Amino acid sequence: MEIKERIGDVQGKAATLANMGVLSANNGDFQTAISYLQESLTILQHLKSPNAATVQSWLEQVQQLAG
Structure with a gap:
């Protein structure tokens, strides 16, 4: 992740x-998980x-699992 930030690869991040x-x-x-997905x-x-x-969609699924 650090490398992606340093080179400005926002999509990769x-x-x-x-x-x-x-x-x-x-x-x-x-x-x-919620923090990363958000x-x-x-x-x-x-x-x-x-x-x-x-x-x-993934975020919504994880939020449901989290209760």
Whole structure:
């Protein structure tokens, strides 16, 4: 992630955050997952990326699991 930030790879940073969110959710750490997914979603929405819809869906699923 540090490298992506240093080189300005914003899309890559969003993808990494989303992946970290999914991994955190799979490990039962829902609050961390939500944090990563929200940050990823914010970036993707700013970029007007079509991937934002996917991350939004994942975020909603994790929020439901978190109760």
